[in-house]
Amino acid sequence: MSDTDTQQRATRRTVIKLVLATCVMFSFGYALVPLYNVFCTITGLNGKTGRMTEAQAAALPVDLSREVTVEFVTNVDAQMPWDFKPIVNKVVVHPGVETQVEFEVHNWDAGRIDGNAVPSVAPNTVAKYFKKTECFCFTQQTLAPGETRRMPVRFVVDPRLPPEVKVLTLGYTFFQSLKPVAENAAAALPRS
């Protein structure tokens, strides 16, 4: 009988370890979210653009021998009652020189709306060389009914940008903030 006991105890130990492993892997699934984000921020992958303080931007060396065209594209999520456009469609900059451009957004809905702009840079493999010191995408934007707002973006192109890259595209998509959806989860259910 003690043989069976030993076997049962061993089985229990195995099971405890395996259940723990299952829990660890479930958490790991969730941990992948911040891990991928950190990975993308460090490498600048996935169009995640870098942030810089004004002081850091000013300390960058200036390369006047090179010109880089920065283009701007804007999108608004299909369900969002906003207009959104850049004031200029493209600028030509020297790497290391800080530049300011403006975007205009207009809320044509009858209600106040919160929006978030999500930036991305193409080609995404060089997104890490595009640094912003100020951006309306850093914070949520709330627009009153009929309100129009001009919003600045200050950026600098890192002189370490690979020489073969001559054009960068900065894209923004405005999404309505998720809060109203969260307040009424039932609304997310489809109507048949």
Next chain:
Amino acid sequence: MSQAAAHHEHEHHDHHPSGITRWLTTTNHKDIGSMYLIFSLIMFFIGGAMAMVIRAELFQPGLQFVDPQFFNSMTTMHALVMIFGAVMPAWTGFANWMIPMMIGAPDMALPRLNNWSFWILPFAFTLLLSTVFMPGGGPAGGWTMYPPLVLQTGAAFPFLIFAVHFMGASSIAGAINIIATVFNMRAPGMTLMKLPLFVWTWIITAFLLIASIPVLAGAVTMLLTDKFFGTAFFSAAGGGDPVMFQHIFWFFGHPEVYILILPAFGIVSAIIPTFARKPLFGYSSMVYASAAIAFLSFIVWAHHMFTVGMPLAGELFFMYTTVLIAVPTGVKVFNWVATMWQSSMTFETPMLFAIAFVILFTIGGFSGLMLGVTPVDFQYHDTYFVVAHFHYVLVTGAVYALMAGTYFWLPKWTGHMYDEGLGKLHFWMSTISVNVLFFPQHFLGLAGMPRRIPDYSVQFADFNMISSLGGFVFGLSQLLFVVVIVKCVKGGAKATDQVWDGAHGLEWTLPSPPPYHSFNTPPAPETIEGGMR
């Protein structure tokens, strides 16, 4: 293991209830194994019926029978039913039946958990299959459930998620049980390197399950909270990223494909030596190759998403690791061929299926290599070439191994020989039609036909018609499989204990059919040595 002793055991345990309660409450590994296998056969036909709808609609260009939404729900459900309902439970069924008998154990280590892990499945698939009748129809965004598309699913969405949770819970419980059984219940003298390869590949599969299914559970939970509770894991509006889902999903998804195929390697490694009447060539290299495949499966996931926009370094990394898997897989194919080399082979139905497995799975492996090469994957991505590839490895791979295993052990399970003529007819009908079904899909894919589309331009018409004809014949041929099984269960020539004269292993030392409780006393070490030879 005398009949008299077995009979005595049986009387001793004769309190078990009869009728449906017996099956609801049973903790016997053979009962549960049978239930798993019958369940997966039913699912195989439900998923197959969906495939017939798909092939009927694709028989000609234009929309004939179903609307596009329903078509897409058919492709989605076909995949979910076949992967989680047919192949995975079938492997667990084989494991339940065979592993205790192969390692000389009286039962699984956790019999009651075993009962639960089976009985979760009918509930999971009731949830999933009921969605077809719901407003908005079944899930139609593809089995990979990519957001944001999947978030547009109608009332079916939460049912899909909870069904996936249940299926996952069932397979994790099954995996825990199998590891606990093999690690703690082996007969004395049954060392790890004496385990039959089916047991080995199943242990590795079980570890893959425990490491990958919880990640899937997490990913679908994130989808659920994104849709109903305002989180933004995959929604750009809240700072999330839809591509993140693909990374998490395929971290599960790639090990999953080896979950589906590794036990097949084990079964084929049991069948080929039996009918070649030679010991398996390179047993230990088979074990190490399986482990190597399992390890590599965790570092290749992004080859499913070469086109999402990755840096060159990432694409190269995932290309190299993917192509590296060909090395251990090649070792296995080499060993199977070397086992058959200069052997005295006979070609009974299990052997026919096993040989077809080696040849056709290798074709699927080669098309996999093509897909693994990043620059050309940009052309093949999401075309019928991918469909052809994964059906070669799953139908003529996993499903063929399941059929080979069924024919191989059916006489052991039932005590009767199956109808060899019908079995061979089933094999030849299946093998000819499955190639007519899937081989032209390579050409369709290379010519640019996208997958998951109910209609197509006319230049694809001929190959689609050929493929559909093959599909209908393949579907009908599987009815023969059922006929063979039913006939065999009902009667037939009495099977001997050893059944096949080249068969070695502990399960063949038991009577056919084996007693309800086997190996209550562990087999003698000589039996293990003799059985393993």
